[in-house]
Structure formats: C-alpha cells, structure tokens
Amino acid sequence: MNFNLIIAITAIIGFWVVMYALFGRKSEGIELEEEGLQVDLFVAMWRTKKLLNFINNLARKWRKFWKAYATIGIVIGFVGMAFVFYMLFKTAMNTLSTKAPSAGVQLVIPGVTIPLWYGLIGLVVVMVVHELSHGVVARAEKLRLKSVGLVLFAVIPGAFVEPDEDELKKAPLLSRLRVYAAGSMANIVVALLAIVLLNYALMPVLAPSGVEITNLDSSGPAKDFLMKGDIIIGINGEQIKTIEDFLNFMNKTAPGETIELEILRNGEVKHFQITLGEHPEKEGKGYLGIYPAQSLKSKIGFDSVVLPLAFSLYWIYLLNWGIGLMNLFPLIPLDGGRMLDDLLKEYLPEKVAKPISYAFIGIGLFLLMVNLFPALKGLIG
Structure with missing residues (x-):
C-alpha cells in the first residue's frame, strides 16, 4: 500500500478519535437536533437556522421563477439520469468483456486525486449552490425547512438543507420532483456558466507555454x-x-x-x-514516464491573478458538471434515485413499484462497484 496513503489514513483516524472525544459524548437535547454540532462515528454535522431567513426571502420574491426553473430541472434530471445510467452500464460492460478496467467514476479527494486548493474551491461551490437550490425551491413550494448546515463524512465535506420530511412526503409529486431536481439543476447551470466564462473571457488571454509534469511513473x-x-x-x-x-x-x-x-x-x-x-x-x-498537462501563461501579464482564476473556473465547471450528473444516478439516497422511486410509487401499484426500485438499487450498486474499482485500485496502488 502507498506509504503516503497509510499516513493519511492514520491522520484521519486520529482526527476522528479527537473529535469524538471532544464532541461525541455530549447530551443530545431537542435544540441540539436542529442546531449545533453533533459527532458520531466518522460523521460530524453542524446545523444552524441563521440562513433560513435569507432562503425564505429569495424564494418568496421570485416564487414563479423558481418553480419554472425547477420544472425544467425535472426534465433535465430524467434525461441526465438516463445518460449517466447508460454511460456507467456501457463502461461496466466494456470492462467485463475486455477485462481491461476503465474507471467510469473518479474519486474526488482534494490533494490526492484532484488539486488541493482548486479542488476545494470547486467542491465548496458544488455544495453551496446544490443545497441552496434545494432549499429555495422547497420554500417556493411552501415546504418548511428545519435547518441548514455542514457535514463531514470521513474526509468528504458536504452541506445540506434539511426540509421537514413529513411535509415533503405529503407534498404533491410535482413539488417533490422539483425539490429533488433543483440541486443538480443548479450544478449544471453553474458548470455551463463557468465554462462560458472560461472560454470567452479568459481563454483568449491565455497562451500555451509548454507541458507541465503533474506526476511521474x-x-x-x-x-x-x-x-x-x-x-x-x-x-x-x-x-x-x-x-x-x-x-x-x-x-x-x-x-x-x-x-x-x-x-x-x-x-x-x-x-x-x-x-x-x-x-x-x-x-x-x-x-x-510522465503525466503531462498543458502549461499556460497570460498574454496580458498578471499571471498570479489570471491563471488561478482560470484554473478555479475549470475545476468549478468540471466538478459541478460531474457531481451534478452523478447525483442523478437512479440510486437512493441520490436525488436521481429519489425522483425515480417517487415516480414509480405514484403511478404503479406497490407490488410492482417495489421490485422495480429494488432492481434499480441492485443494478446501480453493481455498476458503481465495477466503475469504481479501477479508481480505488489506482488510489491504493
């Protein structure tokens, strides 16, 4: 196993031991459930209600817009769901038939599989726009939000908007689908905006300046x-x-x-x-025996500003596009899985809907394992 990976795993375990010792044994009252820090085994959640007024105001002022936006998101969501399922299925079948593993899903770990700072910037944008979009659309549908917050699962950071699940379950199907689709819709919109800015505002002032070595065999x-x-x-x-x-x-x-x-x-x-x-x-x-990447320089100078801005936009585009689409994969608890599950339950008898849902879960897990194996193997070395 890679020595650096062993050090990283040891550091992660040590971090969680300290976190659990400091915060994991505190009493959990009613207020702590909706606000404050909660630490469990390799999971830390921080909840607050301080941003709820901002989300309420944003939803109330443009309620019709957000509903239309989320309705478009439903269409894009089901198209994206079919596309992701097809691509992962195709990659998995090629892997199994040729016995030459190719990664259909890449691990996103800043500093390990993607650049540290640009990766963190991209992930922060992914999480903020995704969860903010869920929250705003939920309020546009007049569904109550309990809290917003941040989550850390092992080493994977995240953000969340926590709707009232009882209200969400009782809401009309269209309202639920809008809420589920809103997150990936936001990621796809941000990805498109980032690539447009990169191609039309920054690429014209950038010039190739050689081939950078990103790693060595x-x-x-x-x-x-x-x-x-x-x-x-x-x-x-x-x-x-x-x-x-x-x-x-x-x-x-x-x-x-x-x-x-x-x-x-x-x-x-x-x-x-x-x-x-x-x-x-x-x-x-x-x-x-090198892993090459394009090196760039600014035609107008100010490399220390122009280049970081260009690389940030690139990773914002790449991560929002990739994670936004992957979130539409029809596997619960991903948004795509929830969309498909609710749709099946709405229009099919339970005895038919359940087996279909279970079939998608089984097939989905199989496809994920086949597509993730090459990436995991490469990480472990």
Whole structure:
C-alpha cells in the first residue's frame, strides 16, 4: 500500500478519535437536533437556522421563477439520469468483456486525486449552490425547512438543507420532483456558466507555454531526472508549447533512444539527456514516464491573478458538471434515485413499484462497484 496513503489514513483516524472525544459524548437535547454540532462515528454535522431567513426571502420574491426553473430541472434530471445510467452500464460492460478496467467514476479527494486548493474551491461551490437550490425551491413550494448546515463524512465535506420530511412526503409529486431536481439543476447551470466564462473571457488571454509534469511513473525513465512541476519547453532543440507538440514528438521515438529535454524548473532552464523505455501500451514506441498537462501563461501579464482564476473556473465547471450528473444516478439516497422511486410509487401499484426500485438499487450498486474499482485500485496502488 502507498506509504503516503497509510499516513493519511492514520491522520484521519486520529482526527476522528479527537473529535469524538471532544464532541461525541455530549447530551443530545431537542435544540441540539436542529442546531449545533453533533459527532458520531466518522460523521460530524453542524446545523444552524441563521440562513433560513435569507432562503425564505429569495424564494418568496421570485416564487414563479423558481418553480419554472425547477420544472425544467425535472426534465433535465430524467434525461441526465438516463445518460449517466447508460454511460456507467456501457463502461461496466466494456470492462467485463475486455477485462481491461476503465474507471467510469473518479474519486474526488482534494490533494490526492484532484488539486488541493482548486479542488476545494470547486467542491465548496458544488455544495453551496446544490443545497441552496434545494432549499429555495422547497420554500417556493411552501415546504418548511428545519435547518441548514455542514457535514463531514470521513474526509468528504458536504452541506445540506434539511426540509421537514413529513411535509415533503405529503407534498404533491410535482413539488417533490422539483425539490429533488433543483440541486443538480443548479450544478449544471453553474458548470455551463463557468465554462462560458472560461472560454470567452479568459481563454483568449491565455497562451500555451509548454507541458507541465503533474506526476511521474515510478517505473519510467524520467523519475531519476525530472520532478513534478517541471515544464518541458523543448526536446532535441524543437520547441514544445502544447501537449499535442509533445505527443507528436514522442510518437516518433523508439525504445532505447536518447533525447535531450529542455526543462523550466522554478524559473530556471535546465537540460537533461534521458534514454527512453518502451511504452507499456504501445509496442515499439518510446516511453518517458510522465503525466503531462498543458502549461499556460497570460498574454496580458498578471499571471498570479489570471491563471488561478482560470484554473478555479475549470475545476468549478468540471466538478459541478460531474457531481451534478452523478447525483442523478437512479440510486437512493441520490436525488436521481429519489425522483425515480417517487415516480414509480405514484403511478404503479406497490407490488410492482417495489421490485422495480429494488432492481434499480441492485443494478446501480453493481455498476458503481465495477466503475469504481479501477479508481480505488489506482488510489491504493
């Protein structure tokens, strides 16, 4: 197992031991159920009512808009549900038939599987808009909210808006579907806004400036020479500006060939001669053993402002799009699962609706396991 992963797991367990010792043994009165901090085994929830007035005002002023918005969300929700189910089913079948695992679901862990700070920014935006949208639509439907808050499940942060479940269950089907669909609808809208801003406001002022090394293959030839964060700007005297430039050059190389790399490291240019290995997936092709990413620079200067803004928008787009769609997967307790379950119960007899719901749960869990296995295997190493 990866040594860094062992350290991380130990730190996480230590954190929860301290949290449970400090907060997990306090009495839980009625007020604590709707406000305050509650800590259970690997779950911490903080509830408050302080934001409820803001949500009430937002819903009351534009009630018709929010209902129309959420109705569109229902349509997008069922289309997204079918799309996600199909893609995970297709990936799982390909994996089982070819025995070549490909991850249909990626783990989202800031600092491990995604960049730490940009990942955290993206996740915060995902949680805030998702839960705020649930809450505003619930109030537009005149459903009571008990509290809002933050949750930490092991290492996964989250936010929530807590409606009155009894009122929600008694509400008309259309109202319930609007509330369920509102969260993913918000994520998809934010994702589209972020990619429009990125493509039309920031990309025109960005230029490719080489290929950044995001990671190194521990068995590749580059590991003894290069470092994470190095930027390849030339190979054998040929300028490298884009990933396409890099891939086009590497596709012409052969195992055993020695190439000279021009690297930008902490603002200083360095040169390395590296003998290539054989590509593990392309016989007869040279292999450097790096994980490349496009390096960018600002055409107008202010790199310390323009680049972080561009990367933040990119991760806001990617995480809102991916998590928003994944939340529509027809598996309870995801919103997609609740939408499908309520729809089946509304229009089918219970003896028919229940078996169909259970079938989706069984198939859904199977598809998730098959699609998650490659990502888990890669994380454990």
